[in-house]
Amino acid sequence: MTQTRTAIGLMSGTSMDGIDVALLRTDGETVVERGPSASFPYDAQFRDRLKQGLVEAKAITQRDQRPGALDALERDLTLRHAEAVKTFLKQNNLSAADIDVLGFHGQTVLHRPDEALTVQIGDGALLAGETGIDVVYDMRANDMEHGGQGAPLIPAYHAALARGAAGLPAPVVFVNIGGISNLTFIGEGETLIAYDSGPGNTLIDQWVEAHAGIPFDQGGMIACEGTVLPALAERYLTNAFFTAATRRSLDRNDFAPPAGSDAGLADGARTLAHVTAAAIIKSAGHLPQRPVTYVVCGGGRLNPVIMRDLASLAEVEGATVLAAEAVGFNGDSMEAEAWAYLAVRALRGLPLTYPGTTGVRQPVSGGRRAART
Numbered sequence: 001m002t003q004t005r006t007a008i009g010l011m012s013g014t015s016m017d018g019i020d021v022a023l024l025r026t027d028g029e030t031v032v033e034r035g036p037s038a039s040f041p042y043d044a045q046f047r048d049r050l051k052q053g054l055v056e057a058k059a060i061t062q063r064d065q066r067p068g069a070l071d072a073l074e075r076d077l078t079l080r081h082a083e084a085v086k087t088f089l090k091q092n093n094l095s096a097a098d099i100d101v102l103g104f105h106g107q108t109v110l111h112r113p114d115e116a117l118t119v120q121i122g123d124g125a126l127l128a129g130e131t132g133i134d135v136v137y138d139m140r141a142n143d144m145e146h147g148g149q150g151a152p153l154i155p156a157y158h159a160a161l162a163r164g165a166a167g168l169p170a171p172v173v174f175v176n177i178g179g180i181s182n183l184t185f186i187g188e189g190e191t192l193i194a195y196d197s198g199p200g201n202t203l204i205d206q207w208v209e210a211h212a213g214i215p216f217d218q219g220g221m222i223a224c225e226g227t228v229l230p231a232l233a234e235r236y237l238t239n240a241f242f243t244a245a246t247r248r249s250l251d252r253n254d255f256a257p258p259a260g261s262d263a264g265l266a267d268g269a270r271t272l273a274h275v276t277a278a279a280i281i282k283s284a285g286h287l288p289q290r291p292v293t294y295v296v297c298g299g300g301r302l303n304p305v306i307m308r309d310l311a312s313l314a315e316v317e318g319a320t321v322l323a324a325e326a327v328g329f330n331g332d333s334m335e336a337e338a339w340a341y342l343a344v345r346a347l348r349g350l351p352l353t354y355p356g357t358t359g360v361r362q363p364v365s366g367g368r369r370a371a372r373t
């Protein structure tokens, strides 16, 4: 029998809102148990440092380079993850000895799949030393080295969840609406197809930050006061990303927010919420079959304006949209759970990605290991 391991996944996503932590018991194939989860938000000052880090990362040509303040940022980001792990363990009456491995995503500061360059800052050895737990990190690189897009990596976990959830009307598509959105199609015989589907919340976040000084449009309160501006929406939805013959993964900066003169605050937020929903449906048009069910995770599912638009666009195609919770999953912690799952797969040398999920030449494992000291 294969060993069931207890893993903690750590995700700092493209929204740069904080660290999601989740515990998972798994053998790397079956999800034996989804455990507790928590979020540790970044303060405004640290978010600003991360944003500055994205600017400095543009100078990177080799993935181990850390120009400007990136070196210090990597260290501080890692120490914040270590603190998050320690607090999480304490909150759940656990000790380091109870955990077999940490799956550490780090923070993507640069993602250029066309140049086979993806950079996640995060020091695995430092995290292992600080927490006393083995770490698997840098899980995107090997996929890229084998011709993949380096993203998305969550599909293997979506497939495991779908296997354990009897009665989900198929074909099912998992949608993650984070800073960027991505989707995973699970068809007959576990056919797995996945790709980034477009801008998620990042345009909305940048828009309301610039024009209202707030980090995100909580509950879609601003968007629901506005009207969709069709010309502005079309500017995004006619981007070559949606019509290209092959799917490519996105960098946070691939889509820029509108100029201040393009819209008022509410109309801008409303239009961008529509773009988020319409981008998903448009991208789903590249799938071999129309989905019957969309299961939505990520922070975007908490914006009712996005969810309403997504539901009405899906309905036209005969599909139903469900928040992850409606089918018993946790939409906030799914990515962190996935990183726990992937870490255990990496320990077993099992594939993390497949030709259908990242375009990699053959299924490959990945990740680097750092042993506890």
Ligand SMILES: Nc1ncnc2c1ncn2[C@@H]1O[C@H](COP(=O)(O)OP(=O)(O)OP(=O)(O)O)[C@@H](O)[C@H]1O
Binding pocket: 011, 012, 013, 014, 015, 016, 017, 176, 177, 178, 179, 180, 181, 200, 201, 202, 204, 205, 215, 216, 217, 218, 219, 220, 297, 298, 299, 300, 302, 303, 335
């Ligand atoms: N209550 C809410 N109402 C509206 N939007 C919300 C709410 N909570 C979170 N969000 C949105 O979700 C975003 C965070 O989503 P999430 O944590 O899934 O992203 P991420 O993991 O950083 O991104 P990615 O999946 O691209 O790596 C926030 O920046 C915000 O835009």
Ligand SMILES: CC(=O)N[C@H]1[C@@H]2OC[C@@H](O2)[C@@H](O)[C@@H]1O[C@H](C)C(=O)O
Binding pocket: 013, 014, 108, 111, 118, 150, 151, 152, 153, 154, 155, 178, 179, 180, 181, 182, 196, 249, 250, 335
């Ligand atoms: C390079 C990178 O960090 N990509 C992220 C980003 O955020 C969402 C989307 O773009 C996805 O491709 C990926 O994260 C998810 C968790 C993944 O790899 O599955």
